[in-house]
Amino acid sequence: MFTEQQNEIARITKAFGHPARVAIIQHLYKVNACICGDLVQEIGLSQPTISQHLKELKHLGLIRGTVEGPRVCYCIDKDNWHKMKVSMNEFLDLDLSNTDCC
């Protein structure tokens, strides 16, 4: 019913469609890498809720989690973040200069 690109854009943006996940990404970026518990502190949602949001971002491939003993260290996946950005730019970069509509 929709093109692969349309589904892809929807899948990506859906992941960003909740402020908690935006906050997670921004915190991971700020501190380079981060264990789950810090995010619970930082963001103020319960541990299972944060864990669930991390799962969604991980499933999309935007972040990775590495087990470090009892902790899990999360960080942004450089390659996939780049690929995502390419897809998003393809969609967002519309040339509207010659547009003349109602």
Next chain:
Amino acid sequence: MFTEQQNEIARITKAFGHPARVAIIQHLYKVNACICGDLVQEIGLSQPTISQHLKELKHLGLIRGTVEGPRVCYCIDKDNWHKMKVSMNEFLDLDLSNTDCC
């Protein structure tokens, strides 16, 4: 609980978080402007459903609807699209070159 920027990014991306709305934007771009009925034809969802998706995009300011007799002509709002892109780029353009994590 979240920053204004985080809520803003979530609000924008939520609008793109459904393939029908991505398809609407792409069709509006392709044909420059478009009346609602054409989108119903093009996308294949019912007229009320398309109308609802249009409403969400309009509410966010990304598209405008101009009444043209019995029809409504929709088009992408150039200024707001640009503003949205600036916000998105601020969020997406992370410098990950020096990143070295787990």
Next chain:
DNA sequence: TCGTTTAATAGCAATATTACGATATAATGA
């Protein structure tokens, strides 16, 4: 080994989203 710490999962309630048929509204043309 056993308790502690950390994260994931299960289960569930509240809310939001999506889609549709039915109906209302608005504008035009006969």
Next chain:
DNA sequence: TCATTATATCGTAATATTGCTATTAAACGA
């Protein structure tokens, strides 16, 4: 004026999302 066309809105069912508590699992240290 009245039928027609085009869109918006209402009401509603099905599904998805969000967030929590309780529990499980995994790893380490005493």
